[in-house]
Amino acid sequence: MLVQELGSLDALEVVEMESPALIDGHVRIDILACGLNYVDSLMIEGKYQIKPPVPYRPGSEVVGRVTEVAADVTNVAVGDRVFVPIGIGGFSDQAVVHASRTIKIPSALSDGQGATFMQSYLTAWFAFHKRATVREGATMLVLGAGGGVGLAAVDLGVAMGLRVIAAASSEEKRQLAIDRGAFAAVDVLTEDVKARTRELCGGGVDMVYDPVGGDLAEPCLRALAPFGQYMVVGFVGGIPRLPANHVLLTNRTIVGVDWGAWVGRNQIENAGMLMEVLSFIEQGKLHPVEPVTYPMSKAVQAMQDLQNRKIAGKVALTPQFD
Numbered sequence: 001m002l003v004q005e006l007g008s009l010d011a012l013e014v015v016e017m018e019s020p021a022l023i024d025g026h027v028r029i030d031i032l033a034c035g036l037n038y039v040d041s042l043m044i045e046g047k048y049q050i051k052p053p054v055p056y057r058p059g060s061e062v063v064g065r066v067t068e069v070a071a072d073v074t075n076v077a078v079g080d081r082v083f084v085p086i087g088i089g090g091f092s093d094q095a096v097v098h099a100s101r102t103i104k105i106p107s108a109l110s111d112g113q114g115a116t117f118m119q120s121y122l123t124a125w126f127a128f129h130k131r132a133t134v135r136e137g138a139t140m141l142v143l144g145a146g147g148g149v150g151l152a153a154v155d156l157g158v159a160m161g162l163r164v165i166a167a168a169s170s171e172e173k174r175q176l177a178i179d180r181g182a183f184a185a186v187d188v189l190t191e192d193v194k195a196r197t198r199e200l201c202g203g204g205v206d207m208v209y210d211p212v213g214g215d216l217a218e219p220c221l222r223a224l225a226p227f228g229q230y231m232v233v234g235f236v237g238g239i240p241r242l243p244a245n246h247v248l249l250t251n252r253t254i255v256g257v258d259w260g261a262w263v264g265r266n267q268i269e270n271a272g273m274l275m276e277v278l279s280f281i282e283q284g285k286l287h288p289v290e291p292v293t294y295p296m297s298k299a300v301q302a303m304q305d306l307q308n309r310k311i312a313g314k315v316a317l318t319p320q321f322d
């Protein structure tokens with residue numbers, strides 16, 4: 001799937017291309033599933049901070065089956081099922097990647113789960129290990145808790161001993177978060193999120209994880225307890241303007257979380273984080289959701305459904321083009 005020009009999701013089109021030659025150090029894979037992230041649609045629309053040079057093929061994380069290896073490759077063999085943080089080019093049926101970028105994935109993970117955990121879980125891992133201060137037993141409100149980034153934060157937060165409240169718009173999304181250990185859920189469409197959070201936490205919540213922003217942000221800042229931390233993660237609902245007086249009052253902190261840009265400058269450290277997340281998954285401490293799947297030819301539909309809040313959990317594309 002190729003984007004000739006940034007600006008509109010409709011720019012995404014199926015193009016038949018020659019498969020690249022296999023060069024030293026590389027392997028060829030048949031892609032089994034590719035994760036679709038909200039960021040992919042922002043990038044295609046030209047609204048993301050990173051603007052890829054066009055033409056480009058979207059899709060940053062894939063699971064594939066190795067079909068061919070260069071003579072000098074020793075870490076992976078034909079037939080292996082591997083995860084690849086491919087960066088770009090995942091919306092394809094085949095790829096040639098450097099062997100060092102392939103990671104054999106636990107058999108317990110389905111193709112779809114394996115292709116959709118990375119961005120969401122590494123963002124949460126980065127937030128909790130590198131940006132915010134996590135104290136076991138602290139409370140955390142997660143916005144968009146039934147979406148990709150939010151659900152991963154619920155799962156990792158619970159694994160790290162946080163007491164999590166999940167905020168989401170549908171029963172299905174709230175249930176996914178409860179299934180991952182959230183102790184309470186708030187309906188963002190019908191409930192007063194600030195009042196309900198304060199009620200559930202006896203005064204205020206210690207942390208807010210916010211991939212949504214928009215009108216929800218200010219009431220959630222005000223729902224923070226003294227010394228509370230507000231993690232700014234994303235803006236699907238719009239970029240909020242937060243009142244500084246409510247940051248000063250009771251010594252709150254606003255923490256920016258930009259895993260996406262950090263990765264570019266810290267690839268070795270990020271690779272270590274990825275292995276830690278995979279190890280947590282293997283030990284059963286983290287529980288990536290089984291994604292909703294669409295054929296690649298319906299990628300635009302999938303992105304629109306994501307933007308229209310119709311997807312609970314994650315989305316994976318499978319390599320079917322008609």
Ligand SMILES: NC(=O)c1ccc[n+]([C@@H]2O[C@H](COP(=O)([O-])OP(=O)(O)OC[C@H]3O[C@@H](n4cnc5c(N)ncnc54)[C@H](OP(=O)(O)O)[C@@H]3O)[C@@H](O)[C@H]2O)c1
Pocket residue numbers: 037038039042119120123143144145146147148149150167168169170173188211212232233234235236237238257258259260261306307308309311313314
């Ligand atoms: N900071 C970083 O490093 C980083 C890394 C990855 C992603 N992100 C950002 O995180 C954000 C969320 O990504 P995601 O993959 O979790 O997306 P997602 O799977 O679509 O989930 C987003 C959730 O936001 C909620 N939402 C509220 N208002 C919305 C609106 N107007 N339009 C769409 N959704 C709305 C929806 O939940 P309800 O229906 O329950 O309200 C939806 O489930 C994106 O802005 C993305 O760019 C940031």
